[in-house]
Amino acid sequence: MSCERSEAIPLIEIKNLHVHFSVYGGRLKVLDGVDFVMRSGEKVGLVGETGCGKTTTMKAILRVLPMPPARIPQGEIYFKGRDILKMNASDLQQVRGRGISMIFQDPTAALNPVFSVGQQLEAVIHHSTNRESKLSRQEIHQQAIASLQEVALADPERLLRSYPVQLSGGMRQRVCIGMALATGPELLIADEPGTSLDVTIQDQILRLLRKLVEEKNTSVILITHTLGIVRETTDRVYVMYAGNMVEVAATTELFSHPLHPYTRGLMDAVPRLTGGGVSDGIPGRIPNYLNPPPGCRFHPRCPQAMDICRQEKPYFYKLSDNHEVACFLYQGSKEQGSKEQGNLRPVTCDLRPATWRAL
C-alpha cells in the first residue's frame, strides 16, 4: 500500500505481517499478510470483530506475543524506520513505554491490586526516565501528580495513596491513561478503552484522549468494535477481517461511502436511533484459522462473492487519495496485469436493514 506524498518516515509501517499459532490440530494462521501505515500525529481507528486479529497485530507491534505458540513466519514492522521484529532486547525496551504505550480494555485487570496507584505510576515514570536523567524521588512524585492532573483526576495526592480497588472504573481507566502517557510516548495504542465503562464515562474518557492527543501531539491507534466511537474520535479508519485489512479510508469518507461488503455489513448491523428493527447482521462466523478459506477470507459470508474471490486473494487497491479497499468488486485480478477497474457499482448511502442483502 502506498503512502501519500510525504517526506517523513511513517511512524508505524507494517508490511505483509503473518502470525501463526501452534495448537492441537495444526497451526492457526491468524494474521495473513497485514499491511498498516500511519504517520505521526494521526488518530487511526482499527475496527473489526472479536477474533479478527486486531489485538494480535498490536501485540505483535509491541512484541508481547507468547512466542512458543506464536510464530512470525513473514513480515516486517517498522517503528520510525527501524524493524521492531529484529531489534535486540535493550532497544526494544526503549521502544516499549517510551516510543509506544498501550492501554487495555479492562483497567481493573491492568492495574495491580496490591500496589497503590502511586507506587505503580511512579514505577513507570522511574523506569522510563532513568536512562537519560536520574530523577529524584521528589521529582518523580511531582511528575506523577502532574500525570494525574492531566487526566482530570481530582485530589491527586490522595489518589496516589489509594489502591485501585478503591477507585471507580472510569477513574481506573484514567489512571491507566495517565500511566501510559506519563512516559511521553509518541504512539498510544488504546485497545477498546471504555468498553467496560458506562456510556457517559466512556464519552468523558474519549474526549480526554482527544484533548491529550492534541496537546501532546501523540499519535493514537484506537482499537474497537464499536463504529460510533470511531466516527467521533478518529481521522482515518482501518477495517480488519480475519487477519487482513480490508478497507482503509478517512473517517468521514468511510462512513459516507463504505465500500467493502464487510464494512457495509458492519454499518448495517448497528442498531439505529431511528428505530426500524435490527438487521440480522452478517451471517456465518469468522473462519476457522486452522483451515481458512482460499482466496478472500470473507467470501463465504459475502453476498457479492464472485468466482475470483474464491481463488485469489484481493490486494489493496487505491480508489482515491484517502480511500483504499481490498475487494475484487473494485479491481481486476492481479494476473490481468494492470489494476483495471472492475465493476465499480454506484455506491449508495442507503443502509437500512435488509438493503445490504438486497445488493
Added chain:
Amino acid sequence: MTTDILTFTDLKKHFVIGHKGILNRETVTVKAVDGVSFAVREGETFGLVGESGSGKSTVAYTTIGMYRPTAGTISFRGRNLFEGNKARPLALKKDIQIVYQDPGSSLNPRRSIKEIIGLPLQIHRRPPTPPNVGGGRRGNRLEQVVQLLEMVELPPDYMHKYPQMLGGGEKQMVAIARALATEPSFVILDEPTSALDVSIQGKIINLLIRLQNEFHLSYLFITHDLSLMRNVASRVAIMYMGKVCEIAETAEFFRNPYHPYTQMLLSSIPVVSEEEEKLKPQKITSTGEIPSPVNVPSGCSFHLRCPSKMDICSEVDPVMVEVEGGHTVRCHLYGDQ
C-alpha cells in the same frame, strides 16, 4: 386486553457491606435498589436502562430469586414471589428464567453443551410424549437437546462441545436455549448482547423476538445500549442509583425525554450517521463521577450532576408523576409538591 404479568411495588434491596462508627454499631449499607415500581405487561418487551450502580441488575437478580427483597414486593401473575420464608417453588422457577450478560461465566466450562441444556430438562422432567400422539414427537432427552439447539440454529454436533470452544454469540444462543428449555412465560434478558460483536448481535436479538412471538413470552430487557433499546423495547424505564427516573413508551422516550439524566444519556450515545445525530438531544456533558452507592447524595440522588439543579433538589427526593399519557417522570422540574 393485556394484563400485567410482573409487577414491582416499591421494591427495595439493600446490602450491608460493613460496619463503622463506635463499637461498629453503625452499618454501611449499599442501597442497590431503593424503591422501584413498574409493571411488565404480558407479551411485551419492557426495557430497563441504566449505568453501572443504577441497580438494574439487582432488580433482575432479585426477580429471579438470587436475592430476597429488603422491602416491597414483586408479583408474578398476581402472586407474591416471596411468600413466606420458603424457597421458591419449582413451578415458579420453571416459569421465570434469565439469560445472563456474560456467556463466558454463565456456562460451566467443565460441562458439555448437552449437559448444560439437559439440566433444566432433567429437573423439570419434560416427559417424552409417546410416539403417534399429537403432532410432533418430543423424543428422549438427547433428542430434546438437539431440538433446542435447532431452535437457536446451532448444529447438533455442538452438543458435545464445551463452552470455551464456542464463539461468544454461540455461547449466548446456548444460554438462550437453556433458558427456554423449561418453557417459561417470562424471561429476563440481562444485557444479552453486550459482550458480543455488533455483527452477531442482530441475529440473537431477532431470534429472541421470533421466539417471543412464537411462544408469547414476556421479556424484561436490560441494557445500557440505548440504540439497541430503541429497536427492541416497547416501553423503557431508566434507573439511576436505585430508583426509576422516567418511564415511557419507546418512541416517546427517545423523542421527548423529560428527565435531565435521560437527556444527558441520550446526548452521549455514539451514533454512525448524521441522521441519528440530529435526533439526539443537545449535548450535555457529564462532569464528575457517578457517586458511590454507599454515599447516596441527599434529596434527589442526581442533583450533583444535574445541569438543571434547583435548591429543592438537594433537600427533597422527588416522586413519580405522570406528565403525559403513559409517560411518568420523577423530577422536581415537573412535579407539584
Added chain:
Amino acid sequence: MAEQATISREFATTFTAQQIKQLERESRREGLGRAWYKFSRNKLSVVGMATVLLLVLLAIFAPWVTPYPKHAGPFTDFAHAKIPPSLRYPFGTDQIGRDVLTRIIFGLRSSLLMGVVVLALVVPPGVLLGLLAGYFQGTWIDTVIMRITDIFLSVPPLILALAVASVLKPNLWNGMMAVSLMWWPWYTRLVYGLGVALRNEYFVSAAEVTGASTAHIIFREILPNTISPIFTKMSLDVAWVIIIGSMLSFVGLGVQPPEPSLGTMVADGSRYLPDQWWIAVFPALAIVVVVLGFNLLGDGVRDMFAAEEI
C-alpha cells in the same frame, strides 16, 4: 394461574436417533485425542508416564522379572555378602548376601502400594469435606469442618504419623493409616478454597435458578471445576507419600524386615558407607527415580486438565 394455554413446542428433529448416537461416539474419541495432545506436548511428561508405567509393571511382576526372587524373603548367604556391582549381581549384594536389585524391585511394591492406598483413603473424604465446607461457607457446617481440619493441620505431620505408627503394631498397613490421618486435611483445605470461589460463579447461580438440587450443584457444577488442581496435587502427592513411607520405615515403623522397603534399605545400608556404597546408594536412587517419575507425570496431568483456549 398454571393453566395458561401452552402452545405446543414440538419441533421435528431432523436428526435421527442413530445419527445422534454416532455423534456421541465420535466426540468421545476426539476427547481422548485432545487429552493426549495436551499431555504429550511436554516430552518430559511422557518420560514420566513411561517411568511410572515401568515401575508399576516391575512391581506387579516382581517375582518373575527379578533374578533372585527368594532374596526378598528370609534368606542369608554370608558367603556372597557385600559383593560390589557385577554381572551376576548388577547392583551388588548387601551385608547378608541378598541381591540389591531384586530387593529394590520388591521394595517398589510397598512404596507404590503405600502411595496408591493412602491417596485412595485420603482423597474422597478430604475432597467431600472441602466441598461441603465450601458450599456451606459461613454456616456451622463450614465452621465445624474447617476447625477440625485446622486441628489436624496444626500438629506437625511427621510427629503425628510417628505417634500413630508407634502406638499400633509396626507394619505396612498401619504405616499407611498413620500417613492417611495426617494427609486428608490438605485436600479439604484445597477444595475449600476453590469451592468458596466457585460458588459465586454465574453458572452456579444459573443452576440454582433453574431449580437444581444442592447435591447436583456441589457434585456436578462445582466439583468438576476442582478436578484439575486435585489431580495435579494427587500425582505430586504420590511422590511425597512414598518419601514419608520411606522415612517411617527408616525409623523402624512401617514395613518390617525381612520384607524389603526402600527406606529401610537406605537406613541399613548407610552403615556401610562409603566402602560398600551400593547397599545404600541404589535404593536411594530408586526413591529418586520414583519421585521424579511421578512429578513429571503430575506435570503432564496438570497440562491435560488445563482448559482449552481454542
